Amino acid sequence: xxxxxxxxxxxxxxxxxxxxxxxxxxxxxxxxxxxxxxxxxxxxxxxxxxxxxxxxxxxxxxxxxxxxxxxxxxxxxxxxxxxxxxxxxxxxxxxxxxxxxxxxxxxxxxxxxxxxxxxxxxxxxxxxxxxxxxxxxxxxxxxxxxxxxxxxxxxxxxxxxxxxxxxxxxxxxxxxxxxxxxxxxxxxxxxxxxxxxxxxxxxxxxxxxxxxxxxxxxxxxxxxxxxxxxxxxxxxxxxxxxxxxxxxxxxxxxxxxxxxxxxxxxxxxxxxxxxxxxxxxxxxxxxxxxxxxxxxxxxxxxxxxxxxxxxxxxxxxxxxxxxxxxxxxxxxxxxxxxxxxxxxxxxxxx
Amino acid sequence: xxxxxxxxxxxxxxxxxxxxxxxxxxxxxxxxxxxxxxxxxxxxxxxxxxxxxxxxxxxxxxxxxxxxxxxxxxxxxxxxxxxxxxxxxxxxxxxxxxxxxxxxxxxxxxxxxxxxxxxxxxxxxxxxxxxxxxxxxxxxxxxxxxxxxxxxxxxxxxxxxxxxxxxxxxxxxxxxxxxxxxxxxxxxxxxxxxxxxxxxxxxxxxxxxxxxxxxxxxxxxxxxxxxxxxxxxxxxxxxxxxxxxxxxxxxxxxxxxxxxxxxxxxxxxxxxxxxxxxxxxxxxxxxxxxxxxxxxxxxxxxxxxxxxxxxxxxxxxxxxxxxxxxxxxxxxxxxxxxxxxx
Numbered sequence: 001x002x003x004x005x006x007x008x009x010x011x012x013x014x015x016x017x018x019x020x021x022x023x024x025x026x027x028x029x030x031x032x033x034x035x036x037x038x039x040x041x042x043x044x045x046x047x048x049x050x051x052x053x054x055x056x057x058x059x060x061x062x063x064x065x066x067x068x069x070x071x072x073x074x075x076x077x078x079x080x081x082x083x084x085x086x087x088x089x090x091x092x093x094x095x096x097x098x099x100x101x102x103x104x105x106x107x108x109x110x111x112x113x114x115x116x117x118x119x120x121x122x123x124x125x126x127x128x129x130x131x132x133x134x135x136x137x138x139x140x141x142x143x144x145x146x147x148x149x150x151x152x153x154x155x156x157x158x159x160x161x162x163x164x165x166x167x168x169x170x171x172x173x174x175x176x177x178x179x180x181x182x183x184x185x186x187x188x189x190x191x192x193x194x195x196x197x198x199x200x201x202x203x204x205x206x207x208x209x210x211x212x213x214x215x216x217x218x219x220x221x222x223x224x225x226x227x228x229x230x231x232x233x234x235x236x237x238x239x240x241x242x243x244x245x246x247x248x249x250x251x252x253x254x255x256x257x258x259x260x261x262x263x264x265x266x267x268x269x270x271x272x273x274x275x276x277x278x279x280x281x282x283x284x285x286x287x288x289x290x291x292x293x294x295x296x297x298x299x300x301x302x303x304x305x306x307x308x309x310x311x312x313x314x315x316x317x318x319x320x321x322x323x324x325x326x327x328x329x330x331x332x333x334x335x336x337x338x339x340x341x342x343x344x345x346x347x348x349x350x
Numbered sequence: 351x352x353x354x355x356x357x358x359x360x361x362x363x364x365x366x367x368x369x370x371x372x373x374x375x376x377x378x379x380x381x382x383x384x385x386x387x388x389x390x391x392x393x394x395x396x397x398x399x400x401x402x403x404x405x406x407x408x409x410x411x412x413x414x415x416x417x418x419x420x421x422x423x424x425x426x427x428x429x430x431x432x433x434x435x436x437x438x439x440x441x442x443x444x445x446x447x448x449x450x451x452x453x454x455x456x457x458x459x460x461x462x463x464x465x466x467x468x469x470x471x472x473x474x475x476x477x478x479x480x481x482x483x484x485x486x487x488x489x490x491x492x493x494x495x496x497x498x499x500x501x502x503x504x505x506x507x508x509x510x511x512x513x514x515x516x517x518x519x520x521x522x523x524x525x526x527x528x529x530x531x532x533x534x535x536x537x538x539x540x541x542x543x544x545x546x547x548x549x550x551x552x553x554x555x556x557x558x559x560x561x562x563x564x565x566x567x568x569x570x571x572x573x574x575x576x577x578x579x580x581x582x583x584x585x586x587x588x589x590x591x592x593x594x595x596x597x598x599x600x601x602x603x604x605x606x607x608x609x610x611x612x613x614x615x616x617x618x619x620x621x622x623x624x625x626x627x628x629x630x631x632x633x634x635x636x637x638x639x640x641x642x643x644x645x646x647x648x649x650x651x652x653x654x655x656x657x658x659x660x661x662x663x664x665x666x667x668x669x670x671x672x673x674x675x676x677x678x679x680x681x682x683x684x685x686x687x688x689x690x691x692x
Binding site: 107112168172173176177180181201276277320322324325327328329331332334335336338339342343 | 453457458501504511514515517518519520521522524525526528529532533547622623673674677678680
């Protein structure tokens with residue numbers, strides 16, 4: 001179980017029943033390690049780029065904001081990019097964990113299930129059709145798109161979660177249709193093709209400090225709401241009936257979880273475009289460390305998912321002469337993992 | 351229940367003879383609709399030709415203007431639409447039946463992304479002509495199909511795992527396609543982007559003949575597989591009991607089904623959702639069990655013809671690629687399908 005097997009099996013055991021529960025101190029220590037990992041990768045993300053800056057200079061420039069070239073590159077380009085990577089990564093990681101808990105589906109991921117595509121399509125429509133240019137305005141369209149996609153998916157899935165296959169298929173189909181729509185718009189309006197390409201694949205390249213400031217309130221709200229939901233989600237993991245008898249409100253918990261996913265995925269997509277697989281991989285790795293208790297899974301995801309995203313972003317900058325967008329790298333890294341999960345998931349054996 | 355049923359099941363299943371009769375009538379009906387719509391498509395445009403004159407022109411009695419408008423300008427496009435649609439419909443029927451899942455069609459599980467990658471590589475790296483692009487698309491589609499099949503293999507291949515692995519592979523291919531597009535010369539990108547959405551613009555007789563030759567080879571191969579497909583649909587054990595070599599048949603069907611999809615993709619780019627919707631719609635009409643390859647072919651041809659007609663006219667001066675219209679139609683249909691099978 002601790003090897004990150006199917007959530008369905010893993011989440012059936014609640015925190016209290018988990019075999020050999022890890023002690024709180026060791027899990028807290030692990031959280032500190034995760035934080036250190038994130039900080040280290042964030043420093044790497046600030047140091048590595050088209051213009052390589054020695055780590056010492058980076059640290060120096062971080063503390064002394066003078067007019068030097070290094071300081072300028074660090075503060076105006078690298079730091080905002082890294083911060084937005086952290087914010088978006090944390091959001092998608094938490095959103096993925098929430099969706100996997102809610103649907104009891106190990107393959108759930110806001111990108112794979114079309115939530116991000118819904119946000120991207122609505123945002124692109126608002127830019128392309130309504131001429132909205134301010135992120136503060138189109139982030140609301142992104143929420144709307146994410147909410148609609150989430151709702152459609154939820155309706156399709158039916159009550160009480162659905163089989164992994166069905167949900168993954170429905171999500172793929174929804175995002176295929178939405179991606180087609182976004183593509184059509186880029187074709188009709190070739191002048192905005194370059195801006196729109198942002199909505200086709202996720203990229204941190206364009207994000208700046210302003211982007212971060214505008215989406216941060218929503219992301220923070222989403223993460224806080226998620227942490228508030230940890231306990232009821234633990235109860236629901238036992239099954240609908242058992243959860244109810246433990247005092248969990250099924251409808252309220254599901255509704256609020258969808259709200260949190262919408263906030264997180266919608267704002268993240270508005271900031272950097274749709275990213276796939278970030279929310280899929282990390283919760284699996286985390287559950288292998290923490291066990292199924294959401295009160296630990298969610299904070300670990302909030303630290304390790306951004307570490308993974310930043311790592312993917314750095315890889316994309318280093319591998320090729322031309323920078324590879326982070327959305328491409330996460331797809332290339334995440335898809336093999338997805339296939340490995342599919343091969344292990346019982347439900348896909350029918 | 352881990353997958354959606356592929357056909358209206360036993361409750362509505364007709365006796366074999368009645369079903370055959372009904373399938374035949376549906377094919378005839380679809381053919382009549384295609385003829386009618388084809389005449390309409392051939393007659394409308396900047397040069398308007400009355401339906402009767404279209405027929406007269408087709409029979410070789412046209413004037414110079416109608417000859418030009420109908421035969422030179424519009425006929426190849428209409429015929430390519432029909433051929434591409436038929437190929438996509440048949441490919442979809444094969445895969446939906448193989449995976450026992452209406453969403454297991456090549457456009458969902460990534461074979462046309464693979465074909466796209468192959469075509470793109472040829473366009474962007476070698477700047478190849480139409481034939482080379484077709485070859486690249488065919489190779490890309492086949493390599494993808496083999497990869498999906500091998501990765502889905504676990505003491506045999508199950509439908510739902512095939513579909514899910516396909517989803518993972520499509521994600522990789524989409525990422526590669528995107529990377530190729532972003533880092534290419536702008537002139538190549540323009541050509542590739544139009545092709546990428548699925549378009550019949552600028553296609554003529556030169557593109558028509560290779561397509562038809564490929565189909566003439568492929569259709570008998572597909573129909574030869576149809577009987578085994580129907581048996582596989584009853585379940586692996588039942589099929590094996592009836593003397594079908596299950597895995598070998600599956601590989602054969604996978605190859606011919608992929609070839610059909612790749613040929614269509616090579617000619618017109620990946621036209622979304624036709625291979626998903628055509629077999630499903632045809633099935634609703636025929637109400638027959640089994641793959642229903644021929645009705646799916648007729649339905650696919652009609653769908654692409656209608657979608658291309660609409661895409662040429664809906665956006666005023668600019669001609670939308672047909673893929674945009676099929677994506678919109680297919681998306682709506684898909685939503686309804688999923689809602690109903692909830």
